[in-house]
Amino acid sequence: MAEGKVRTVQPVATSEARWWLWLRITGVLMVLFVFPHVIIKDVIVGVHNIDTEYVAQVWENVLVRVFDFLLLFTTFTHGMVGLRQVLMDFVHSPSGRKTTTWILAVIWFVVTVMGTMAIIGGVSLQPGA
Amino acid sequence: MSDPKTTFTGYARYRATGQLAFLLHRITGLGILLFLLIHIVDTSFVYFAPELYDHAIQIYRSLPFMIGEIFLVWAVFYHGFNGLRIIIFDLWKPEWWEKDIAVKSVYWVLVLSILAWLPAAFIMGKAVIENHFLGG
Ligand code: HEM
Numbered sequence: 001m002a003e004g005k006v007r008t009v010q011p012v013a014t015s016e017a018r019w020w021l022w023l024r025i026t027g028v029l030m031v032l033f034v035f036p037h038v039i040i041k042d043v044i045v046g047v048h049n050i051d052t053e054y055v056a057q058v059w060e061n062v063l064v065r066v067f068d069f070l071l072l073f074t075t076f077t078h079g080m081v082g083l084r085q086v087l088m089d090f091v092h093s094p095s096g097r098k099t100t101t102w103i104l105a106v107i108w109f110v111v112t113v114m115g116t117m118a119i120i121g122g123v124s125l126q127p128g129a
Numbered sequence: 130m131s132d133p134k135t136t137f138t139g140y141a142r143y144r145a146t147g148q149l150a151f152l153l154h155r156i157t158g159l160g161i162l163l164f165l166l167i168h169i170v171d172t173s174f175v176y177f178a179p180e181l182y183d184h185a186i187q188i189y190r191s192l193p194f195m196i197g198e199i200f201l202v203w204a205v206f207y208h209g210f211n212g213l214r215i216i217i218f219d220l221w222k223p224e225w226w227e228k229d230i231a232v233k234s235v236y237w238v239l240v241l242s243i244l245a246w247l248p249a250a251f252i253m254g255k256a257v258i259e260n261h262f263l264g265g
Contacts, residue, residue, distance in 0.1 A: 024220060027212045038205050042198060043249045046256050047189045052179045055172075072169060079162035086155060111169050118173035125179075 019081055026078035033071040056123040065119050072115045080108045150235040154211050157204040164201060192261050199253045206249075207242040214238050 041050065058064050087100050174182035188194060214234055218225045225231065 024216045027216055031209060031213065034205060034209060038202055039249070042202055043252050046253075047186065047195065047198065048256065048260055051186055052175055052182055055175050055182075075165055076169060079158070079165055082158050083162060086159065111166060114173045114177075115169045118176035121176040123175045123179060124177075 019084065023078060023081055023085065026074045026081075029070075030074045030078060033067065033074060037071055052123050059119075059122055069116060069119050072119070073112065076108065076112055076115070080104050146232045146235045150211060150238070154208060154215075157208040160204055161201065161208060190260070192257070195253070195257045195261070199250050199257075202249050202253065203242065203246045206246045207238070210238045210242050210245075211235075 045054075059068075084101060084104050087104075088097060091097050091100050171182065171185040174185060189198070218231070218234075225234070
């Protein structure tokens with residue numbers, strides 16, 4: 001790269017530009033969800049105090065469920081778009097790129113639906129509990 | 130499909146500060162994603178199979194996983210801070226990609242991510258000792 005001035009270009013509105021922008025939009029939003037989540041669950045509460053009972057208790061508050069849904073949606077979408085970005089460095093043919101994108105989209109959809117169902121459904125009653 | 134070897138040797142050969150930040154950002158991003166994928170599935174067990182949820186948590190409480198968790202938290206701090214750096218430069222201050230500021234900011238992000246992580250690592254390290262070495 002030349003020293004000094006940075007060359008700026010007007011990006012063309014392709015789908016690649018939209019993926020690029022999406023990584024950045026989710027990136028900004030996620031800061032609001034990822035840092036509180038990690039600091040509360042990993043550092044303050046700790047894995048030895050987390051079990052189904054704990055989850056049932058915090059999910060009594062609907063706002064916590066909304067928070068957890070936004071956390072799930074923004075992080076997993078960002079991560080899968082990020083993985084696509086990485087894979088595009090290896091896959092160059094248009095058909096290969098299309099197939100890769102579709103496989104990632106299916107995984108994204110299945111896992112997001114699983115997580116969302118759990119957040120809406122809540123903790124299932126344990127037999128004998 | 131391009132030759133993956135070319136891409137990997139390219140990672141290893143091209144040395145510059147920006148390249149270090151790029152590699153760390155990529156490795157931490159992929160590492161967090163691998164964990165996140167497993168973590169969404171195991172958390173969804175609270176609904177689909179609660180007894181499996183407690184089994185999964187049992188694994189997370191083991192010594193190797195608790196130590197891994199400490200490094201995962203650093204990965205999140207580093208990736209998050211560096212991501213914000215990239216976003217600020219790209220969307221508001223493209224002139225900051227100019228060499229000097231870009232290089233210095235790489236080190237700032239590295240130092241800040243470690244400083245922010247140390248108190249967290251201390252608290253989590255304490256939990257490791259209490260639960261695995263003091264018969265907790
Ligand atoms: C905490 C807030 C986060 C911010 C601000 C953030 C920001 C970013 C940005 C700006 C990029 C694009 C980098 C580029 O195009 O050069 C990116 C890439 C990526 N992110 Fe994040 N991220 C965050 C959290 C996460 C999490 C939690 C995951 C895991 C699920 C993740 C996984 C990835 C992956 C796999 C990439 C692609 C890496 C690459 O292309 O080399 N990020 N992130």
